[in-house]
Amino acid sequence: MQILLRSPNFSLTTITVKPFLIEIAMSSLKTHSQTLYGIDYLQWIETIMEKLQSQDYANVDWENLIEEIADIGRSERRVSRVI
Secondary structure, rough: OOOEEEEOOOOEEEEOOHHHHHHHHHHHHOOOHHHHHOHHHHHHHHHHHHHOOOOOOOOOHHHHHHHHHHHHHHHHHHHHHOO
């Protein structure tokens, strides 16, 4: 699975994540990341970017990240219908 990420400086990075790694990571989500997502969204984004860039996949908040990517896709589809 390939994921396209935008870093804080707006450069784009594509990473390849093996499906089994996503399953393993999702089963070991950290409470800190889930709490951070609900408390400080911008800090959560920075934390997730750092973890992905350092390939610390086991500590990525996959559940919320996948939901955010899905939301971006839905938003892009809505915008493209309007244009």
